[in-house]
Amino acid sequence: MKNPLHYCLYFTIILSVWSCQNSKKELDEFQPYHGPVIEARDIETIYSDSAKVKMIVEGPLQRQYENQDLDYPEGVMITFFNEKEEKASVLTADKGHFDKEKNIYTATGNVIVIDLIGKKDLKTEELHWSPVKKQIYTEEYVVITTPKQILKGNGLVAEQDFSQYVITKPTGIISVDEDE
Secondary structure, three states, X not given: OOOHHHHHHHHHHHHHHHHHHHHHHHXXXXXXXXXXXXXXXXXXXXXXXXXXXXXXXXXXXXXXXXXXXXXXXXXXXXXEEOOOOOEEEEEEEOEEEEEOOOOEEEEEEEEEEEEOOOOEEEEEEEEEEEOOOOEEEEEEEEEEEXXXXXXXXXXXXXXXXXXXXXXEEEEEEEEOOOOO
């Protein structure tokens, strides 16, 4: 008859092998976390260059992810400043997203850009901004209101300060009577 210690040793080895197999199975089923690594409420981020304010980003909730992308799921407001540090334009939207890899900001849902200097505004459902190209653009339906006209169409490419723009597929121009 074998020593009882041998039985304990066999039992321990079998238990260890079984335990390792279960642990490996649990690791195989483990899903990595892809959610936000930082959440901040009531944020205000000031971006500057050479000690001059260029823009201010505000939102009730900002989420930052491991890849440095940012989400503003409860709305976003971006105020842009000109060279004289005067407020030049304001963008508001229901949601915002910054794609770090592409360096593109995207605003969605009731997007409104108000040009405070040129006295015009833009309304659309989605708008992208490339800081590298210094352009805003969309393929969505747009309405631009100036003091003298209402311009409508699909698609837009514009300077980031909204000083020059092209509606890629215009659908209509309505002249506004200044006397009314």
